[in-house]
Amino acid sequence: MITFNRRRALGALSLAATLGMTFMAAPASAQKKEVVGVAIPAATHSFTAGIVFWANEAKKELEKANPNVQVIVKTAANASEQANQLQDLVTVNKITTLVVFPFESAALTKPVAQVKAKGIYVTVVDRGLTDTAAQDAYVSGDNTAFGKIPAEYIAKTLNGKGNIVALRGIPTTLDNERMDAFNAVLKNHPDIKLLDAKHANWNRDDAFKVTQDFLTRFKQIDAIWAADDDMAVGVLKAIEQAKRKDIKLVFGGAGAKGAIKTLMDGNDPLIQANVSYSPKFMYDAIKLTTEARVKGQKLPATTIIPSVLITKQNAKEFYFPNSPF
């Protein structure tokens, strides 16, 4: 460690010399600096693209507002790449704070714990680690509300009676939490029958196929919980192709740009509401953490960014035309 520090000091020295600064000033300002590492998944679909967008928005604002704050954003294509990036952030970039959106819960618990063991402040976003001792703070969207709100809305719209089918994402704890919350609400509405729920992997094409087969199999469906705005696109196309008139409601989720626009414009009678689960919580997490650190404060152990019902009336508040999501 000592040799390492010396090498760094030498680097700073020569840098200061070339810039013509005094010897004392440069190290003094470097000590105060807050280096925030942000580790997030790469933009492989629109939700993660939104995560990347909002992380960079936060970086821009924070670095502009405070010259002593440096934000380093790293995107990873898989869990092991992310683990490597965490090591790099610690040893190469010398971060003082980490905000991480773990690729997978279990696989990244150990790597994150190692970061924390070095005395770095850790905020975990969205996907909880399997051991909460590895984090200082946890910021997440509200997965329970993500399942609960659509269930309540569908129940209300159908007046507590009807047949519904549901689409699920990629099999994960996140998906299970949402499905469980959805089922919990349906228990209170015995006349609403959930005919089946199948995985369509948050993918438009898979949702199209699964819905086609649901439509073949069930002759009367009143509402479809598509559980994601991407999947809702495939669901709507399949219904259109089959020319089925029995479906009254398709409920997506997450409040993607296109879906909110449809809602605002009232283009599609099947789309009447949405539930927010915006990647903007990435922005919130970075901002909250950094501001707290600069002031020397701590975040509460858990911060939930609430998911709320979006309807035509409040849709404008959730429309961000610049975000890719």
Added chain:
Amino acid sequence: MSLAVAFQKLSKNFGPVRVLHEVSFELAPGRVTGLLGENGAGKSTLMKILSGYETATEGGFAIDGRPQRFTSSREAEREGVVLIHQEFNLADDLSIAQNIFLGHERRKGWLLDDRAMNAAAQDVLRQVGLDAAPTTRVRELIVAEKQLVEIAKALSRKARLLVMDEPTATLTPTETERLFALIAQLRAQGVSIIYISHKLDEVERITDEVVVMRDGRFITRRPTAELSRHDMANLMVGRELSDLFPPKAPAPAAPPLLQVRGFTVPGWAQDVSFEVRPGEILGFAGLVGAGRTELFEGLLGLRPASGGEVAVAGRTLRLRNPRDAADEGITYLSEDRKGKGLHVNFGLRQNLTLMNLKRYARPVLSPTREHAALVQAVEDFGIRTGNLQQKASALSGGNQQKLALARVLQPQPRVVVLDEPTRGVDVGAKRDIYFLIQRLVQTGQAVIVISSELVELIGLCHRVAVMRAGHLTATLEDDMLTEENLIAHATGTR
């Protein structure tokens, strides 16, 4: 040590076709027996049954009086019966030693004992006279060296009965002499040897007795001393054979059809110049590794060439690949039948027409016309096959060679280069091929024959070019065209 074999009414069917008919004869222990027969007479099949690669349909054989029925070559090897294949069964990417011990690896505990295997391999390599490190990859060997590796592999199996199928087909005279010495040595040690060859002079020289087969039947078994070469040939064919070579018609005086000037294939051929006229047969002699095959592969764009000029009918051209060459009327028959000459997993028809497919596609392929061409080729080239629908791999070696020859003549080339055209071909078929070449030149085609059989070159060619270590050292004709002169120029003693 020695081992006696008795075949008892052995028959073999391939599907509906009976290829061996109640073959019965005995082999005395500790002797060298020549097994003679035309291509497709059933020699190879009989030997495959003896060594466990095939099983008899009816009847069988006894070894030292005990009836045996091998279901795998391993079982046969356990009894000391080892077959050296006519076609190589070597894994190209393994080393010589790894090939020799393939399936019989020596171990030290759980690990392979490479050191012991390399040492033992070195030992058998010395016996067969192959000067190569046991760690050399087989891919890097030339055909003749691969043949020696096959023999070395058989030796390492402690054979009591060794079956050699055309072992000298790819060997040079020197290597052949060394093999004969080895055979004599093995015989002295009491190893029985069955020797299959179309080279009757060799059979005459090294065998104690000969067994002749024809059309899947046993014909006769006689002491070699009682027979002349001519008798052997007649017994094989079953009729009186006239001259092996057609009379040489003088090549007409005409401007050269193919001219090559200062051609160089780096590492193989330096500054080679020659020409061939229409109606002429030009031979290429030389030791293995003299660069004959590589020169022509370079000419056809199959190897990078660094200099020289090629002109066809007076026009200088650049041949980038065999397609260009074929378009200019030059085709090439490779010496490596299995690796470069034939698609063994293809049907006969698909093999025959591949080089000239455009003729049968306008633009839709016509299987009927292709089939007619196959029927014609089977007739013209005397290809023996029970069934025209089968794969090329089902043909005997000699018949595969005839099919490969038919393939390169399909496009009706102006110049055809035949690399070892009669390798593995029986005497009757050899004669057919010689007469066929004669017919080709009579219609004004030019033929280039690369061969290791000096008799063939002398009997067939108008002129013979001799190559040594990449250089064309002499071109012999008329009275100068003798075995002594060819050997002298090929080895550099003159």
Added chain:
Amino acid sequence: MPQEPVDTSVGRAADHAPAHAGGTSSSAPTRATALWGKLHGLGPVLGLVLLCVAGTLLNPDFATLDNTLNVLQRTAFIGIIAVGMCFVIISGGIDLSVGSMAALIAGCVIMVMNAAGASMGAGPAVVALGMLVALLLGALFGLAHGLLITKGRIEPFIVTLGTLGIFRAYLTYFADGGALTLDNALADLYSPVYYGSLLGVPFPVWVLAAVAVAGGFILNRTAYGRYVQAIGSNEQVARYAAVDVDRVKITTYMLLGLCVGIATLLYVPRLGSASPTTGLLWELEAIASVIVGGTALKGGAGSISGTVVGAILLSVISNILNLTSIISVYLNAAVQGFVIIIVAFLQRGRR
């Protein structure tokens, strides 16, 4: 289905050939041999029939015309690509990039159409332009693959593994990580290409049939098709037999690119969008269709009709799983895996 005269199909002819060097003896009567030959050539068909019987027993709605057309329609993309893949695999090559290629082509088509629609207004000409772009890009990408593989002498596995990443990354870049969406007016104009039908059969099914028939014809009845088989069987022998190996190989990759282009021009109107998840794992489905259909991964021989049956078989499996609830949704992939292995077992060749 494409014509395949029994005697031209190399795979089947193989079953009639007597055992040769190194093989085990075959003393069985020919009739039984021939029957067995036909039987295991029919492995994929047999598998498909069994699946369909199972599907009908599990849910009577399976055997309806609507469901059948749904399955065929969604098979179209993979099926068309698999026909092209069949040529590449028979020639001894492989292409891992087709899914990413489809995604990138879809993205480019949408961008071009949106731009053209903005400048010249939404009309049939814009749709035609989009379709043309799809075909051109497919052929162009195929040409690039072919050149890198033949002239650049790089293994096809590596070339296409590289482009697999490149194509998808560029789509993600163009889409800003999100989705590229076709303008509404254009989407409405274009949608009949996927949703429309002729004589009650959707267009994509017609196109699949046409591509399959053309593919079977090219493979079995043209000189080019014979060359493809010759190269896959033994490239060296083919080269010595004056086959222009490089040109045939390049053409093969271009043909596959063209098939991807055709599949994409049918795909775009389905959802009117392309996203980084478009075409995900299509390469594996296409390769699996070819292999399940009886083509050897090492090349040399294969069958187009088998390939199409293989593609249908794969989508029937997921269709049946969607139509029933007897198996935990977590095991869907396992069921597919089992069926693929069983069908491969049914059609395996004799050693």
